[in-house]
Amino acid sequence: MKFSLSWLKTWLETDAPLEAIVETLSAIGLEVESVENRATALAPFVIAEVIEALPHPNADRLRACRVNAGGTEVSVVCGAPNARTGMKAVFAPPGAFIPGSGITL
Structure with missing residues (x-):
């Protein structure tokens, strides 16, 4: 256990x-x-706050977001339909390894 x-x-x-x-x-x-x-293993991950979330101009099911990721403003494209201003979520920067998945972003 x-x-x-x-x-x-x-x-x-x-x-x-x-x-x-x-x-x-x-x-x-x-x-x-x-x-x-x-x-x-989880050190690269931070809690990010969505500053702005708008529909992606070239894709119906994507959102273009600006997030504050540990004091750094980052542009993110995501497929979360519930992404909205003020929301907090886990942010994994490019190059982060996701434990248990074998995936590096």
Whole structure:
């Protein structure tokens, strides 16, 4: 079973470091097969706010958006029909690798 450390800590009354928690779980018979730090793999992704979303001039089902992606304004074309001004969404810059998919943008 996979779960996050933050979820586990909601059930534990401890401020112990990760290594101590793993050792204790193993000592009581709950084997920890692996520990993954997903922060490194997800580092390129940021929460972006849509500044402007307009219908694409040359495509019926696309939206042309300007987004604030971590302090940088970026133009994005997307297929999300619900894209609208003020909306927040995950932004992956060109070259970002999407974990679990094998896809690099």
